[in-house]
Amino acid sequence: MIPAIGELTLILAFILSIIQGTLPLVGVWKNKTTLMNLAVPTARAQSLLILISFAILMYSFYINDFSVLYVASTSNSQLPTMYRLAAVWGGHEGSMLLWVAILSIWTIAVTLFAKNLPDSFRIRLIAVMGLVSVGFLAFILFTSNPFDRLIPAALDGRDLNPLLQDPGMVFHPPVLYMGYVGFSVAFAFAIAALLDGRLDNAWARWTRPWTTVAWAFLTLGIAFGSKWAYYELGWGGWWFWDAVENASFMPWLVGTALIHSLAVTEKRGAFKVWTVLLSICAFSLSLLGTFLVRSGVLTSVHAFATDPSRGLFILLYLVIVIGGALLLFALRAPNVGLGEKFDVVSRESFLLANNVVLVTAAGSVLLGTMYPLLIDALGGGKISVGPPYFDAVFVAIMAPGLFLMGLGPLAKWKKASIPEIGTRLKLAAVISVVSALLVPSVLGKISLMAAVGVFMGAWIVSTTLILLQNRIKAKQLASVSLLENLKNIPLAFYGMLLAHLGIGVFVLGVTLVKGYESEQDLRMEVNDVAKIGDLAFVFKGAQKIQGPNYISSQGKFVVTEDGKQIALLYPEKRFYPVQGATMTEADIEPGVFKDLYVSLGEPLEKGAWSVRIYIKPFVQWIWAGCIIMALGGLLALLDRRYRIANKNLSSRAEEVF
């Protein structure tokens, strides 16, 4: 009975979303207020219905209702409650429902917080959100209904894939989807603007906070996923250039470009056409990612069940949404005027370079991801594109971008002078060169890659700090204290600084872990000692442990440094009987300067085990950098100018910045 209600609310939501996506648009076109007024209530009602439906599916998981096919195939009565709830998005149908549930949250947010827009614009915005929802609801109802029944009910479920039984499963998908789906708002803003013919500074200012929040969520979501892979897969990697990872990374790259391009459009009225195109592209790549993951055209470690009818449906949806958007773009964009002119050396130019770098990087990731499909479709056989391609191409494209990152924010709008920027950055250059020479020699191995990486990281951090110092000087009032001066700087500026610092921290982390990690594969008997530098790992044997839904062999390792005990590690090898799967649970002692990482391989004769030991220097900086970036985004959101600007609808940004 209860699952039937879940299905019913979904059907009602589908009908309402059709109304939300069509009638208000007709209303704006024919100037009929009654039709226009339908937008907000239908949007809120359909969103609430979806959320109810989502809650019902969650409840079905909670009470182990194995008469629901989806519950029976992704959960089990022995599964701990936390994972039973997370199992809601452990399979295809539930992931799709999570997608629309998050779209509902964004839709409700738009109806609540995007109030101060001109009526016609706001109505169109909400209607476009409705159209996005229609497609996904139809997809769920017609091809992937999570409420399909299993009569008679199964006695027990087939269990959640043990790989997904991890706290990471609770946070990673929802946060990632908040980012992915969040770009639908920027997309809806772009479409509404194209329909409205209103592409100006004000439009950019309205779009900015929404884009920034989505971007911050996406950053966090990708970081969570990377961290999860790091400790769960048991071989110490944190990024695999897997098709599914790339699917989330491409929108991130384009979203980052969009954030910067929006800044130019807001401040200088330039890049308008380009910004609109990026808004469309960011969401298109989110949709493409969904298609790639859900249709099974690409194989990956994230392998999901494949079904060509689902793939065709999503593809049709892509053609309508993206094709329609790009057609509208082709029709309307030629009438958009160019913005104010700028010099070859100016902040605009630097931001343009930033955009070119980021979009090229996204393009190269897209090419690498799609290449196997391309070659196969052309009859060229099966090939696979791996990390060697991505590492080489991506680093080569991004390196100049990272260097420009230090220069751009110091350049003036419209016209800047290179000698002036040069003088300001002398100190940063010195700091970076010294770090690039010093750090590798202190860490004991000098390589060009490490030197270049440290240079870039130090360059970004030091230029960012100089930027703050310059800003204080420029706006300094002698009469007030330093603290007052710091207070007068808008939060958005701090947000930018923080996000850039995050990139610096991230680059340092990647460089140092890539250049200085060490790895040992050993056969260890009880009380064997593995020595790596000053560190000694003593294997104290393994014992059997009974978990809630698994049996585990838990090893014990004592780690000493110069004879002093610094860590106890308990890596596990777990066996999950329901799915007959064995999982490796590495144990990690995280640290600011290095992680100690031990994972168990296979049991060998006489209590011996094959063991993997890694030392991962600075690896935590990778995720710390991502979190700092995301915090920067959230800080920028709190800037008061978005609230002021929304109130008086002024299109002159200079007043508040």
Add this chain to the structure above:
Amino acid sequence: MNRTLKFLIPLALFLVAVGFLTKGLFLNPREVPSPLVGKPAPVFTAPILGEAGKRFNSADMKGQVWLLNVWASWCAACRDEHPLLMDMAQTKRIVMHGLAYKDVDAEAQQVLIAMGNPYNKVITDTDGKIGIDYGVYGVPETYLIDKAGIIRYKHIGPLTPEILLTKVVPLLKELGV
């Protein structure tokens, strides 16, 4: 370039991508052609199931067209294809040997007693070494080997009547069986 045309570029690029994606939907990324097709089948000798002390030598098969079906008692998909193998065996059209891959002899024998034995001989590959030589990465797999000992066709996964009719039978005709 015409101004309006320039704005159509993104749409055009997208439509090209859609073309490839559509094609991609009908390709199977998991179906990897075996590099062994067209090459000599690896030669091996191994014990024969149920015939203690006797060994099978694949070199003895020279001059015959034969099928090598890789299966195991622990493989559920093998049971799906088993009835079809039984039908094939009844026609006596072609020699088919089974390779019991990473299996326990007694368990393999039990399956053959319960479901019938479609094979001329069952070769045991307890440690999976023959499987490695043949590039087996999932059971069941079926190899068609010609008179000169060349692998002419490899099928991954359970055989189906459709595969037999469209792929195996035409090849057999070509090989004069």
